[in-house]
Structure formats: C-alpha cells, structure tokens
Amino acid sequence: MTTRIDNKFAQLKTEGRAAFVSYIMSGDPDMDTSLAILKGLPSAGADIIELGMCFTDPMADGVAIQLAAQRALKSGQTLPKTLEMVQEFRKDDADTPLILMGYYNPIYIFGVDRFLAAAKAAGVDGLIVVDLPPEEDDELCIPANKVGMNFIRLATPTTDEARLPAVLSNTSGFVYYVSITGITGAASANQKNVEDAVARLKRFTDLPIAVGFGINTPEQVRDIGSVADASVVGSAIVRQIENNLDEAGRPKPGLVDAVLNFTKTLSQGVR
Amino acid sequence: MSTPNSFKTGPDERGLFGIFGGRFVAETLMPLILDLEREWGAAKPDPAFWEEFNMLARDYVGRPSPLYLAERLTEELGGAKIYFKRDELNHTGAHKINNCLGQILLARRMGKTRIIAETGAGQHGVATATVCALFGLPCTVYMGATDVERQAPNVFRMRLLGAEIVPVTSGSGTLKDAMNEALRDWVTNVEDTFYIIGTAAGPHPYPAMVRDFQSVIGTEAKEQIMEREGRLPDSLVACIGGGSNALGLFHPFLDDTDVRIIGVEAGGLGLDGEDHAASLTGGLPGVLHGNRTYLLQDPDGQIIEGHSISAGLDYPGIGPEHSWLRDIGRVEYVYAKDDEALEAFQLCCRTEGIIPALEPAHALAHVAKIAPELPKDHIMIMNMCGRGDKDIFTVAKHLGFDMSDVMGETTQ
Numbered sequence: 001m002t003t004r005i006d007n008k009f010a011q012l013k014t015e016g017r018a019a020f021v022s023y024i025m026s027g028d029p030d031m032d033t034s035l036a037i038l039k040g041l042p043s044a045g046a047d048i049i050e051l052g053m054c055f056t057d058p059m060a061d062g063v064a065i066q067l068a069a070q071r072a073l074k075s076g077q078t079l080p081k082t083l084e085m086v087q088e089f090r091k092d093d094a095d096t097p098l099i100l101m102g103y104y105n106p107i108y109i110f111g112v113d114r115f116l117a118a119a120k121a122a123g124v125d126g127l128i129v130v131d132l133p134p135e136e137d138d139e140l141c142i143p144a145n146k147v148g149m150n151f152i153r154l155a156t157p158t159t160d161e162a163r164l165p166a167v168l169s170n171t172s173g174f175v176y177y178v179s180i181t182g183i184t185g186a187a188s189a190n191q192k193n194v195e196d197a198v199a200r201l202k203r204f205t206d207l208p209i210a211v212g213f214g215i216n217t218p219e220q221v222r223d224i225g226s227v228a229d230a231s232v233v234g235s236a237i238v239r240q241i242e243n244n245l246d247e248a249g250r251p252k253p254g255l256v257d258a259v260l261n262f263t264k265t266l267s268q269g270v271r
Numbered sequence: 272m273s274t275p276n277s278f279k280t281g282p283d284e285r286g287l288f289g290i291f292g293g294r295f296v297a298e299t300l301m302p303l304i305l306d307l308e309r310e311w312g313a314a315k316p317d318p319a320f321w322e323e324f325n326m327l328a329r330d331y332v333g334r335p336s337p338l339y340l341a342e343r344l345t346e347e348l349g350g351a352k353i354y355f356k357r358d359e360l361n362h363t364g365a366h367k368i369n370n371c372l373g374q375i376l377l378a379r380r381m382g383k384t385r386i387i388a389e390t391g392a393g394q395h396g397v398a399t400a401t402v403c404a405l406f407g408l409p410c411t412v413y414m415g416a417t418d419v420e421r422q423a424p425n426v427f428r429m430r431l432l433g434a435e436i437v438p439v440t441s442g443s444g445t446l447k448d449a450m451n452e453a454l455r456d457w458v459t460n461v462e463d464t465f466y467i468i469g470t471a472a473g474p475h476p477y478p479a480m481v482r483d484f485q486s487v488i489g490t491e492a493k494e495q496i497m498e499r500e501g502r503l504p505d506s507l508v509a510c511i512g513g514g515s516n517a518l519g520l521f522h523p524f525l526d527d528t529d530v531r532i533i534g535v536e537a538g539g540l541g542l543d544g545e546d547h548a549a550s551l552t553g554g555l556p557g558v559l560h561g562n563r564t565y566l567l568q569d570p571d572g573q574i575i576e577g578h579s580i581s582a583g584l585d586y587p588g589i590g591p592e593h594s595w596l597r598d599i600g601r602v603e604y605v606y607a608k609d610d611e612a613l614e615a616f617q618l619c620c621r622t623e624g625i626i627p628a629l630e631p632a633h634a635l636a637h638v639a640k641i642a643p644e645l646p647k648d649h650i651m652i653m654n655m656c657g658r659g660d661k662d663i664f665t666v667a668k669h670l671g672f673d674m675s676d677v678m679g680e681t682t683q
Binding site: 062 | 296299303438441442447462558570571
C-alpha cells in the first residue's frame with residue numbers, strides 16, 4: 001500500500017533533495033493559533049509535518065517540548081481536538097504527509113481501534129509513539145499496519161546490530177534516527193557519527209532515513225540532509241512559539257508569521 | 272478470571288502480570304533494560320550475589336528486623352493480636368534500603384559508575400545516597416521542587432551523604448515529575464549510569480527485581496511468626512504508594528491462600544474528589560513510566576497528581592503486580608484518609624512508644640478499623656515500614672502545634 005509518506009519521498013528523490021520535517025505541538029499555545037501555524041507549514045517549506053499530541057509526562061522530551069505540552073494542556077487540548085485539527089488541515093491540503101507524535105497513554109485510553117479509525121478518517125498518515133518499542137508491537141504497531149497507517153520507529157545510537165532487525169520489522173514510511181542518546185532539544189550530534197549511523201541503517205533497510213534531535217539551524221538542516229533522507233526540527237520551532245508569547249502566555253500579534261518565517265529559513269537548508 | 276496454581280510465578284518473559292507491567296520505554300533505553308534483565312537473571316541464582324547481599328543486610332542494615340507483638344495497641348483495640356514487622360528499625364529508617372542494597376550490588380556487577388534515583392518524601396533518596404556513600408559511587412537524586420521544600424531535613428541528609436540533589440520544576444514538581452527527569456537523565460547517560468528505581472514499578476525487570484529484594488521482609492516475617500505462634504498469620508496489612516513494602520511482605524505469603532492480605536492506599540481527603548492517591552480504588556489502567564498499571568488520570572489519559580498527607584504515597588500509579596493481584600482478587604485493596612492516618616499516627620505514639628511514618632500510619636488506620644471486630648486469636652501482621660521522624664513537621668502543622676514556639680509550649 002503506498003501512502004502519502006511513500007509518495008513524498010519518491011517525489012523528493014526525483015527532485016534530488018532531502019525532506020524537511022517540522023514538528024509542532026498541537027494546541028500550543030491554543031488550538032486556533034496552532035491550527036494557523038499548521039496550515040502555513042507546507043508553504044513555509046515543510047515537506048512532512050509531525051504534530052505532537054500533548055501528554056502530562058513527556059519523559060523523552062526536553063524543556064522546550066515539555067513546556068509546549070503544558071501550554072497545550074492548559075489551553076484545553078485533547079486527543080479528539082488534535083484529530084479535529086488534522087481534519088481542518090486536510091480540507092486545504094491533500095498531499096503533505098502528517099504524522100502524529102506522542103506517548104501511548106492518551107491513545108490507549110481513547111481506545112486503539114477507535115483511535116486508528118478516527119485518525120485515518122481525519123487524514124493522519126503515520127504515528128510515532130515514543131514509549132512503544134518493538135517489544136510492545138501488539139499494542140498499536142500491528143493494528144496500525146493493518147489499517148494502512150505507517151508506524152514509524154525510532155532507532156537510536158544504542159540500537160545495536162543485533163537489535164536492528166527487530167526495530168525495523170513492522171516499521172514503514174521511514175525510520176527516524178535519533179541522533180543522540182538524550183532528549184529532544186538537547187545536544188547536537190556529531191556529523192560524522194550521523195553519517196556512519198545512517199550508512200549502517202541503510203545496510204539493513206530500504207526505507208528512507210530521517211534524522212532528528214539537536215537540529216536547530218539551516219546549516220544543520222543542510223548538513224544532515226546531505227547524509228540522510230530527511231532532517232527533522234522540533235524544539236527550535238517550538239521555542240519560537242515560546243518567544244512570541246506575552247506575560248500571560250497569550251500569543252503576541254505576529255506569532256504565526258514569526259514561527260512560519262523561522263521555519264522557512266530552516267527549510268532552505270534542504271533546498 | 273481463572274485462578275492460577277501459584278500467585279508467585281509472574282511476571283512472564285515479557286514482564287507481564289496478566290495485562291499489567293511490560294516495557295513501555297523509549298528505544299534508547301530498551302537495550303539497557305534488556306541488559307539489566309540479563310544481568311538480574313544471572314545474579315538471581317548466584318549464591319555469591321546473595322551472600323554479599325545478606326552480609327550487608329545483616330551487618331549494615333540490621334536485618335532481620337524484629338517481629339514485635341504490639342500488646343498495648345492490641346489491648347486498646349480489643350480484638351486481633353497485632354504484630355508489627357519493624358522495618359522502621361533498618362538503617363536509614365525505612366524498608367527502602369533493602370532494595371537500594373540489591374540494586375547497587377547489581378550496578379557494580381554491571382560495571383556502572385554513576386547512580387541516579389528519584390525521590391518523593393526523600394526516604395528512597397536517602398537510602399540511595401547511603402549505599403552510594405558505602406560503595407563510593409557518585410549519586411544524583413531527582414526530587415520535585417515542591418518536595419525539596421517540604422522535606423528539607425532529608426535534602427540535607429542526602430547532601431551530607433555526598434549526593435547531588437536536582438530540584439525538578441517541570442510538570443507539577445512532585446514525585447512523578449522527578450521520575451520523568453530521572454528517565455531523561457538515564458536516556459542521556461546510558462553508558463555509565465544505573466537508575467535505582469525506588470518502588471516495585473517501572474519497566475520490566477524493575478517491578479519483579481524490587482519485589483525480590485523487598486521479599487526479605489515477608490520471608491523473615493514468615494519464619495518469625497512460625498517461631499512465635501507456630502502457625503501462619505490470619506492477615507497481613509501494609510500501606511501502598513508504589514507498593515514495594517507491601518509486596519515485600521505479601522509475596523512470600525501469596526500462595527498461603529488462608530492468609531487474608533490487605534493493601535491500604537492513601538485516600539487523601541476522600542475519593543469523591545481528586546485529592547487522593549488511591550490508584551487501585553479510584554484509577555483506571557493506563558501506561559506510564561514504563562509499565563501498564565492502574566493510574567490516576569482524566570478521560571483524555573492525562574495523568575492527575577496524587578494527593579496524600581504522606582509524601583511517600585502521593586504517586587499517581589502503583590506497581591503492576593498489585594494491579595494484577597487486585598484484578599485476580601488475591602489481595603484486597605482499601606484506603607485510609609489523611610485524618611484517619613493522623614489519628615493512627617498518634618495512637619501508635621501513645622500506646623506503643625513508636626513514632627511511625629505517615630505511610631504505615633495509613634496501614635495502622637485500617638488495622639484500627641478492622642481489628643476490634645476480629646477474634647482475639649486472629650493473628651495480624653502489619654508492616655511498620657518506616658519511622659516518623661521525617662514527618663513530625665507535617666504532623667505538627669496538622670495538629671496546630673507551632674514548632675517555632677516550643678519553649679512557650681513547654682513552660683506553660
């Protein structure tokens with residue numbers, strides 16, 4: 001089954017460039033603002049969008065995304081509202097792949113089958129669920145594959161070759177290589193290490209390799225894009241939202257443009 | 272649900288107790304969790320490992336802890352014969368050290384050179400800092416900023432023992448956030464760091480491993496009661512936050528099905544509102560901190576802060592084995608409220624000359640509820656899992672006693 005994600009990577013291959021993947025947290029700082037940013041991302045150069053699903057206990061995230069989740073929760077964001085946002089987004093955009101990223105509990109409580117049906121209907125293409133390693137594939141990964149939803153797995157510097165086949169089985173769309181041992185928004189990876197890691201992954205899979213964690217500048221987007229199939233930026237974009245809030249945490253005028261302009265600058269790295 | 276032949280065989284190879292437990296962690300941690308499982312699998316049948324554990328448990332911790340017949344309390348309540356398993360007499364004042372000792376021996380076996388831990392009230396932090404001092408390993412303890420403020424004496428204890436304390440301001444700044452932050456540290460420092468989790472929760476193999484280290488409590492209690500009474504007890508009672516002291520007492524008795532087993536959660540201000548920490552009575556199964564278990568959460572699957580007068584019980588989750596024991600019906604789970612625990616706290620001071628921690632005061636509150644109705648030949652063992660020195664400030668506040676004006680009080 002070909003998905004929007006497969007098509008996007010095939011198209012970029014003919015263009016001869018890497019994908020730029022941008023992350024924002026749904027509902028940060030509120031649903032309307034967040035939807036406005038979401039709708040603007042494709043023209044700001046986002047080839048693929050990761051939309052965060054907020055959770056009270058984001059144990060793999062650094063401060064920037066933790067705060068984004070707290071802002072979203074405070075504004076009343078929920079999983080059904082995130083799906084509503086995707087539905088709205090799909091009204092104007094039929095091509096940009098959209099991936100939901102987050103933690104398992106809100107999905108588990110919503111109900112796995114019900115969630116997959118609703119996400120599919122809303123126009124979600126893939127899922128990244130941080131706390132579901134291959135050992136827990138029965139929970140969501142296999143049901144997702146059954147309905148034709150890409151389940152995108154994280155590979156990390158600690159994923160050794162003995163483990164790689166397990167990590168790559170049941171994964172589709174692309175492989176997300178976490179370039180550092182650490183949390184989002186922390187240290188940046190060494191370019192040579194990333195290059196080696198991507199080469200190692202390529203020996204085990206034909207899937208595109210996206211690299212994320214610690215990518216903050218157009219130069220880093222470019223460097224990573226020169227050795228991988230996609231560069232992912234999350235925390236740096238989310239920090240732009242944080243920097244454009246007033247003291248009461250409300251969006252200042254111009255927030256959406258500021259975030260999209262910043263994203264556009266980043267996206268030039270792969271162009 | 273069918274009844275298994277034994278209640279002691281779990282977890283299975285995937286770390287599951289029924290549907291509970293598992294390994295819900297980020298990929299970065301997964302290889303470490305598998306390493307730990309292998310190493311624990313090798314250490315568990317190794318007599319040399321247990322020889323060292325037992326030697327330190329005896330000479331350093333002071334085990335076995337006594338099984339004490341609380342005669343005046345028994346008389347006061349007028350029913351069941353009440354024994355205390357006195358783990359509050361352990362070095363560092365609680366059961367926590369049993370587990371820390373086991374885990375640090377494992378850390379050393381794995382060649383890890385740095386220890387991290389989370390702590391709520393500070394008891395697990397103190398116990399971890401203690402074993403780190405004993406083994407000369409650097410120790411970082413994550414503690415919610417709110418708890419750092421509430422538990423200043425334990426913060427200072429940990430500093431004296433050479434630990435670095437990191438106040439956690441993310442989220443709500445309490446125990447669950449401290450655990451998130453410890454996990455973030457671990458993900459970042461996978462090569463050299465061992466995470467000593469303080470309760471029988473977290474990803475497999477932690478729940479089973481912590482239970483095994485704490486089972487020394489129940490194993491001793493069983494021998495001691497056989498010696499004293501020539502028979503098994505009729506009931507066991509223990510308080511539950513994450514549930515490690517309770518599992519430690521319960522586990523060796525699980526297959527003695529005539530023994531009634533009761534776990535007491537923190538009912539806070541009552542179960543009508545959100546101000547409690549009774550995950551089993553007032554929560555739903557969900558996934559947090561590496562395992563599926565009963566959790567306090569809202570309809571969107573967002574985790575709700577637990578509340579209890581006892582900082583050691585206000586965790587929104589519970590060890591997965593308890594969730595299974597609840598669903599299968601082997602253990603009864605009840606709750607005691609803040610004010611009931613305070614009552615029991617004072618009752619114990621007055622009748623036994625023992626100042627209990629607020630955590631076992633919850634267990635005692637339930638003992639005080641049921642003991643009067645039970646016959647005098649009913650033998651009950653309650654786990655006195657911690658001493659109350661750390662809680663006197665909290666209790667004083669609730670009883671309206673001004674600690675800054677002690678002189679005025681005594682001269683009146």
